[in-house]
Amino acid sequence: MTAENLPKAGYKLAKIAVGGVILLGLAATTMVYAQAKPLHVADKVELDKYLGVWYEIARKPMSFQNQCDSNVTATYTFNENGNVLVDNRCTMKDGQQSHAIGEAFVQNAPFNTKLKVSFLPEAIRWLPAGRGDYWILKIDENYQTVLVGEPSRKYMWVLSRDPHPDPRVVNEYLDYAKSVGYDLKNLIRTKHTVK
Template identity: 25%
Template sequence: MTLLATLIPACASKQVANIQTVPHVDLPKFMGDWYVIAAIPTAIETESYNAIENYSLKDDGTIATTFTFNKGSLNGPKKRYEPHGFVVKNSGNATWGMQFIWPIKAEYLIAYLDENYTQTVIARNARDYVWIMARSPKISEDDYKKLTTLVKSLGYDTSKLRDVPHHQ
């Protein structure tokens, strides 16, 4: 019985607090191009270069999304995905569902957004994927360090972050 009592707590999963989103997102201001600066990438992004996420607010309140990148190199073949974003009600517009395949909506949390809407961090409670994005393809080293430190404070393993190269 003592062995069983020792093993049960060791097998229990560690509870991690949910990621806090920003209090409010002005959706029209958030729309447009966002360059992916760094990410813990999904399977489709592991070899992305020149990655840009574009958001456009539709009349029905959903968000048309276009994700483009070059695969394998700065001049590699162009890839394009068009998932749809759905803002979760009463979330201050900071929690979305992102749908690549019906009916599955992936969690999309705006965990950080600077006051000028020039830099953002998109996270997930699962801590499996994260994106550091900016309105320009390059940010300062100080900003990069600040944002990666924030990502670490959210509970991510920052050794998994991949810098996403862009044409300059």
């Protein structure tokens, strides 16, 4: 490169750098905008149809599930208070079984799409502290596949009645999650050893 070409080369590098900064700015703005937009939930959920066993198919990482390696399930039943009893189970990395019992409280009856879940000890579960959002974002009419999340888009689950659902259906739900602002780069796909 000759001395007279240096200004041209510097100008080209500056253009590339400015272009990169603009692209990064646009990407960041898009993510902020996506997450600032309200997160829409499903129109309505009939809780009696929602009850039963769901298999976790995919999730965003979260600290309280770090040790779960496979066979993650959530079983929902009504309790004596009319709330939803949550029974979460998984096989941990060391092969041991993990089991956590919680309670879900509907926040937007009669639509039943926004719940708060507490895993505090039963005697103090009535306290509103320590409750996490559990929003039903997308569910099929036969209650076979569901996308669950929360408004900050930090946590997300795809659940199915089948431990080995059709990959096309799973991808449809993951695509929907992306379309409403979820970043799926760190998605965990859950393994199931049951047939």
